[in-house]
Amino acid sequence: MAVDAAGELTRLTAAEIAAAIAAGEVSAVEVTQAHLDRIVAVDPDVHAFLHVAGLGALAAAEEVDRKRAAGEPLGPLAGVPLALKDVLTTRDMPTTCGSKILEGWRPPYDATVTRRLRDAGVIILGKTNMDEFAMGSSTENSAYGPSHNPWDLSRIPGGSSGGSSAAVAAYEAPLAIGTDTGGSIRQPAAVCGIVGMKPTYGGSSRYGLVAFASSLDTPGPLARTVLDAALLHEAMSGHDPCDSTSVDAPVPPVVAAARQADVAGLRVGVVSEFSGDGYQNGVTSRFNEAVELLESLGAKVVEVSCPNFTYALPAYYLIAPSECSSNLARFDGMRYGLRVGDDGTHSAEEVMSLTRAAGFGPEVKRRIMLGTYALSSGYYDAYYGKAQQVRTLINRDFDTAFEQVDVLVSPTTPTTAFAIGERADDPLAMYFADLCTIPSDLAGNAAISVPCGLAPEDGLPVGLQIMAPVLADDRVYRVGAAVEAALEQRWGGPLLTQAKGLVQQSGGAQ
């Protein structure tokens, strides 16, 4: 294999990199160095990373090379670089969650996902930017400044896993881990033109994932191809005794499904509630084309109504803030992280209050207040209780739908990437970005976003969302891979190669 130009190494898929390393065509150290060089070259513009662990990454790569030389067995992703969302704990790197309140905090333990990646020989390049405590859809809520969309640096890369999606789209890493609570993997994947998967809730461990909303948070993969996402999905998933909500069942055969990539005879339901007003024209037209494509590939397409999906957004904005108001209580300045006012004149209670006032950003404060209110005595039934009832109704809508169809499809997000600053002062407009992704979070089922073209009016990527029942994760990979193959044939290559701006400009060898 021609691996003379480091720039080419960053263009390879994770599967290609792993194969090249396993075949001895390239070393893990070379691959890692190429990606570290790429980060140095483009991250000042993209700002995908909050922390780059160059030395640690190279040491891990050396270990992979040593194992290979010694003839020890290597996993399917050994030596492949990855960008880790800064919400998962790492012993050897800070974990800030994009918040001032955890600036410089070094956890004494690895998250289960982190540990599994290390065990698989995956090379962790560093920690990626995110909306503070995963609350947002643009990374503009990061205390460390926003990340930028590699397709157009003036636009948002989505959120909250926007650092992860930007890193993958800018070829800084072939793989990234994100977390999805209301769409935080799928929406950034969609607006960056890459693949993002929210596994079934409990399919991937939450141990070491700093909680936003415990009943919703799900770690998952971001990648440039469906197969790469499946490989990462398989490496990071499986039962974890440290997470009592972890599913004690075999990981669905997602890699095999991604390789199968056919939809003949599959019943596909189009969610009728997710269209019309508020949907950008280019999003609607690309989505409709994708549906026609599925039909042409042999799928049976029907329209399915899920009437309670229209209540998903308000229900989510009661449940998630309620849980976050409790989960974020521990950031009180007593044991770790920021401490303000400890000068001998303030009580412990005052120090807690001053620390939280200084350490949390406005969106985090807004949600803590919303949640505190929703759980208050006298309001609980009307807000939190009612939202849980809506959650049950959404589950029933899915159950009814999946009696008729194998998968449901919708646009991933109503619009393409908007401009940085455009919705910063309008929380409701920002929340609208997660309109289509939230139902799968509330129901805890599997959903993926795959690129389905560019909106003609702005030339920016559009995402197709594919949803499947709980533990039928393999199904969305099967459909996603079929769509990907057909579209790439139509386009003459991956969507990302059509990106103007940073991705192409900086594409050559550095």
Added chain:
Amino acid sequence: MTQVAQLVPYDEAISRYEPVIGLETHVELGTTTKMFCGCRTTFGLEPNSAVCPVCLGLPGSLPVTNRAAIEYTIRIGLALNCTIATWCRFARKNYFYPDMPKDFQISQYDEPLCTDGWLDVVVEGQSFRVGIERVHLEEDTGKSLHMGGATGRIHGAEYSLVDYNRAGIPLVEVVTKPIAGTGAMAPAAARAYVTELRDLLRALGVSDVRMEEGSLRCDVNTSLALRGAREWGTRTETKNVNSLRSVERAVHFEIERQAAVLDAGRKVVQETRHFHEDNGTTTPGRSKEEAQDYRYFPEPDLVPVAPERDWVERIRASLPELPAARRTRLQAEWGLPDLDMTQLSNAGALDLVSETVAAGASAADARKWWMGELARHANETGVDLAELPITPAQVARVSAMVQAKTINDKLARQVLEGVLAGEGDPDTVVQARGLAIVSDDSALTEAVDDAIAANPDVAAKIRDGKTAAAGALVGAVMKATRGRADGTRVRELILERLAQS
């Protein structure tokens, strides 16, 4: 500074008012590991040495329920005649405090594991059935030490230290229904309930229940209503009452205090109160108006607890003999009247007597020694009977020596004294102190002859056939041998020698 509470003398208060009490008892379970992580629960470790990301509530950590704690709680629930939930959840109780690592406590709210049971207690020979509202499971908090202040409370302290070793230790809360109808016996009933609960928990093997280490803590609710009134009065909740005696005193004090409030035509304030061990009084804590809203909601990090029915039945089948049943059985075996049995029980001597009987002593002897000589000694030295440096086996040995006439009761007391003084086991003490009874005729004859010679008048009476007078000579011999002579043999010798003359 603090206003001294006005009090009405107890008997007077009770003559006008009817008390209703209620108890919430927290018990640390004796599991090997904590409620939601694998840390040790050993008491007295170096501060902050039994901690991990989970019990420190570090960001990202998650709890996993300890099955043994669930099993222990079900044992308690079954022993208290409760219904065991088929499905229930933990809940988060949200409030900020530095010794709570997550700033919420994982507890149970409206779905407790055990509900609606009862426990019978006996007060002064009268049996009361105490209703049990609920038994639920939660995690303990860390322990704050407020340094440099006068009161040991956070207000006025210069700084505070926190030990998180206790954070996450499984804690069971047993809540009674309101206990009415105990009248003047209310303080004693409160004490009897906690005593019975403690014994029950010990018998179940779910906790070592060391009150002095804080492994059992009580909140005591008290209210008063005018005699004959249809509605109960406003209650106060006296927090953290940590000994049996304090439970009794706290109720007693609140009855006297609330009676004075009501007599003055004022209203009892619904509030929590602090109990003061030193003088037995209570003072106000925070009142209900400023009470916190804990914003309970189901704990999303934990799956629901759904104990399988056959597991519950296996636990039920494995329950040991409970204290009340055991007392009934032992009383029948020992043939004791109610009063003696109650005394034994109240003195905490049941196990000791039982073990002494098991070591070979008769029930009457075992009871005699533990409730007599040893109880007196314990009382004088201010320790519990069980803490005396003597074992049931040693007491049984002393009893056996009396039976074998190696020693008599008077000598036996000296043997016990020797054992308690650390002189060794009973045989060693008898040997070292030379306490064995002298029944050897050659040794006794000399002392008998001396006594006859020294008391010619008494000897004359005996010769005349007044054998009852022999007692005086026996006494003289006993005195001369410092009690070591075999009294029966001495009497025989005296009569023999005076008949011969």
